[in-house]
Amino acid sequence: MTDQPSRTPSTRADLGKDPARVSGMFDEVAAAYDRTNTVLSLGNDKLWRIATTRAVAPRRGQRILDLAAGTGASSVSLARSGAEVVAGDFSAGMIAEGKRRHGGIPNLSFVEADATALPFADEEFDTVTISFGLRNVNDPEKALREMLRVTKPGGTLVICEFSHPPAALMRVLYRFYNDRVLPIVARAFSSNAAAYDYLNESIRDWPDQRTLAGRMREAGWDQVAWRDLSFGIVALHRARKPATPDQA
Numbered sequence: 001m002t003d004q005p006s007r008t009p010s011t012r013a014d015l016g017k018d019p020a021r022v023s024g025m026f027d028e029v030a031a032a033y034d035r036t037n038t039v040l041s042l043g044n045d046k047l048w049r050i051a052t053t054r055a056v057a058p059r060r061g062q063r064i065l066d067l068a069a070g071t072g073a074s075s076v077s078l079a080r081s082g083a084e085v086v087a088g089d090f091s092a093g094m095i096a097e098g099k100r101r102h103g104g105i106p107n108l109s110f111v112e113a114d115a116t117a118l119p120f121a122d123e124e125f126d127t128v129t130i131s132f133g134l135r136n137v138n139d140p141e142k143a144l145r146e147m148l149r150v151t152k153p154g155g156t157l158v159i160c161e162f163s164h165p166p167a168a169l170m171r172v173l174y175r176f177y178n179d180r181v182l183p184i185v186a187r188a189f190s191s192n193a194a195a196y197d198y199l200n201e202s203i204r205d206w207p208d209q210r211t212l213a214g215r216m217r218e219a220g221w222d223q224v225a226w227r228d229l230s231f232g233i234v235a236l237h238r239a240r241k242p243a244t245p246d247q248a
């Protein structure tokens with residue numbers, strides 16, 4: 001969820017969203033990834049995952065794509081329902097770490113998959129979900145269209161992503177945390193604090209709740225709605241793929 005530092009110093013400016021460099025960064029941090037998330041989010045990551053799992057509402061018999069799944073922390077809670085879960089990510093390092101940790105779960109598989117060119121057939125999944133991933137994708141609009149393509153008509157999309165607190169006071173506090181506290185905590189956990197510029201700036205540059213909802217609609221998603229978590233530090237967007245006329 002938080003984007004952790006690579007050992008080769010890189011800043012938001014030089015990292016850009018170049019896919020090779022983004023996946024390289026995640027390859028390098030895979031082993032310590034989940035623990036650092038919990039520290040940097042002050043434990044809120046657990047609550048965000050619970051809310052996301054509830055929004056997905058996985059059920060046995062369903063096929064679910066957890067995209068940009070990283071080491072599979074979110075995928076595991078989806079798989080507990082008995083649903084067939086595919087954890088897709090374009091970082092070979094994250095996928096390898098996920099397989100090492102969760103390889104024994106029979107209804108959970110890990111697949112190398114680029115969100116902008118998914119290696120899946122049309123209408124394969126009942127639900128597609130992506131947590132703290134869309135912001136890192138170099139072409140999020142293309143990813144939204146790809147997610148629509150692989151979802152069954154009437155199927156669901158759930159996006160959990162950092163967002164912008166609507167209340168002014170909370171925005172100020174959050175900005176202070178990201179600008180002043182996060183770099184100090186990051187330095188305590190990592191030798192490369194510079195990459196936290198990427199996390200901070202990517203959150204700042206990311207569209208607000210309403211704008212993301214508009215982009216989802218433009219990509220073809222229907223019934224778009226969202227709810228704020230932790231005062232809007234994170235937003236949970238939901239949408240439905242329009243049903244074909246004979247299903248409507």
Ligand SMILES: C[S@@+](CC[C@H](N)C(=O)[O-])C[C@H]1O[C@@H](n2cnc3c(N)ncnc32)[C@H](O)[C@@H]1O
Pocket residue numbers: 001002003019022023026067068069070071072073074088089090091094113114115116130131132133136137138
């Ligand atoms: C911040 S991590 C989130 C991981 C996980 N979903 C979680 O909630 O902990 C972002 C993930 O997005 C992946 N990612 C970024 N761009 C991607 C793309 N174009 N296709 C697939 N995965 C991508 C990265 O490799 C990384 O594992």
